Amino acid sequence: MPRVVVPATSANLGPGFDVLGLCFDLSNTFTYSIESDFQCTGFSSEYDMDHNLVIKSYKTIFALLSQDPIPIHLHAQCEIPISRGLGSSSSCIIAGCVIANEVLNHPFTKEEIAKFATTIEGHPDNVIPCLFGGLVASKFNDNHLFTVSYPISTKLHFLVLIPDFELETATAREILKPEISRIDAISNIQNTLLLLEGLRTGNEALIHEGINDTIHVPYRKTLIEDYDILKHIVYKHGGIGFTISGAGPTCLAIFTNEIPIDDINIELVTCAHHWKIMEMFINMNGTRIEV
Ligand SMILES: Nc1ncnc2c1ncn2[C@@H]1O[C@H](COP(=O)(O)OP(=O)(O)OP(=O)(O)O)[C@@H](O)[C@H]1O
Ligand SMILES: N[C@@H](CCO)C(=O)O
Incomplete structure (x- = not known):
């Protein structure tokens, strides 16, 4: 079954509030298949279908195209701790957007997905490194997304x-x-x-x-x-x-x-x-x- 592996991120790095983010090698993995109804497994019960950020983000992408969402069965294997400051919400948002783009046969570029995910999250500093990796500074203004990747010393x-x-x-x-x-x-x-x-x-x-x-x-x-x-x-x-x-x-x-x-x-x-x-x-x- 197809799956997306979506990493954890650490935003801000101190002074780069809402701007800087760093991508780590700890991930949530979401497996999906196209079915006749929606189902979610592997999530804790509070994140059922009506309160599931992956599904909500998935449906947002279909809404952008004025299309009814294609039902999927979604299974989560999560390593990123929730509400701890390691980008768990961004991992769900990116997963939903990326899976929708796959199911729809890629109507959107990666850069467009980055913009949609930033709009859903409200700030770019987690979703951008989550999607692209590495250390990234980003700004989203007036529907323009600016991203700059920075090198990191291997000494660190x-x-x-x-x-x-x-x-x-x-x-x-x-x-x-x-x-x-x-x-x-x-x-x-x-x-x-x-x-x-x-x-x-x-x-x-x-x-x-x-x-x-x-x-x-x-x-x-x-x-x-x-x-x-x-x-x-x-x-x-x-x-x-x-x-x-x-x-x-x-x-x-x-x-x-x-x-x-x-x-x-x-x-x-x-x-x-x-x-x-x-x-x-x-x-x-x-x-x-x-x-
Ligand atoms: N594994 C998961 N399963 C379902 N929902 C999740 C999961 N991880 C995150 N979420 C969603 O994201 C919300 C947590 O987002 P929140 O912004 O509070 O924390 P965070 O993203 O982990 O932290 P930060 O933004 O500081 O890095 C949860 O309430 C839930 O809606
Ligand atoms: N820049 C965001 C990251 C967490 O989503 C904040 O510090 O609130």
């Missing part, structure tokens, strides 16, 4: 720290201030440029300074009780950068040395929540279609 290692609680992106956006000061805007522009050069070269000082954000992390960290202690543990064990992954609550850490997973794990017992840590490898290819 990425660690995600995933807690035992969820945080919906909508909630994590509600607490942000509607306006930002000039000084914070300047700081984020500076840091984004430093960070991208640091990620390209593996320069530790540039990453350490450049990953700092002033427009979302200071507010969102109040929703992540262990944020400061996790940051302390990561830096104590050689981390060169630490921030929230996406809207959180997962945190992202960057290392230039091999990640001392066991040493970090031992220290995590001091946290209020249970944290699972995983080294993540960069996925440069994005979403894969296997027909």
Whole structure:
């Protein structure tokens, strides 16, 4: 049966709020077949047919063509934790759009799919690296999508720290201030440029300074009780950068040395929540279609 393999992503990378995103080698796999009715399996019960983001996105593509959706049986095998800041919603949106395009025999280009997915998600920073892979900056304005891929030094290692609680992106956006000061805007522009050069070269000082954000992390960290202690543990064990992954609550850490997973794990017992840590490898290819 045909399937799409849709990767996890970490958005923002600190200062690149709603702009930067990085694609990881952890995926949801959606198998589908054309049938006479719609059926979903492999999803938890709360995401039944009426509340399923893959099916909703699938139907959106048909609606764009003013066509009735062709029923499919959809089966999910999910590795991406839900509402944790690793792009689970984007993986569903991309899956629905890509499967619809396959079933319809490719009426849309990949770039058009990227635009539709961005419209459904509301911002491009997860869906674009999810579709194309790698480290990407993107802007969607007036139906124009601009994407720039950036290189990443092979010296770098990425660690995600995933807690035992969820945080919906909508909630994590509600607490942000509607306006930002000039000084914070300047700081984020500076840091984004430093960070991208640091990620390209593996320069530790540039990453350490450049990953700092002033427009979302200071507010969102109040929703992540262990944020400061996790940051302390990561830096104590050689981390060169630490921030929230996406809207959180997962945190992202960057290392230039091999990640001392066991040493970090031992220290995590001091946290209020249970944290699972995983080294993540960069996925440069994005979403894969296997027909
Ligand atoms: N495996 C899944 N099965 C069904 N629905 C899912 C699945 N993964 C994500 N979703 C949908 O996406 C929503 C979670 O999206 P949300 O934006 O809160 O988190 P996220 O995408 O994981 O985080 P972030 O955007 O910060 O990376 C769920 O409420 C559900 O609607
Ligand atoms: N840029 C988004 C990513 C999560 O969807 C945010 O931080 O809210």
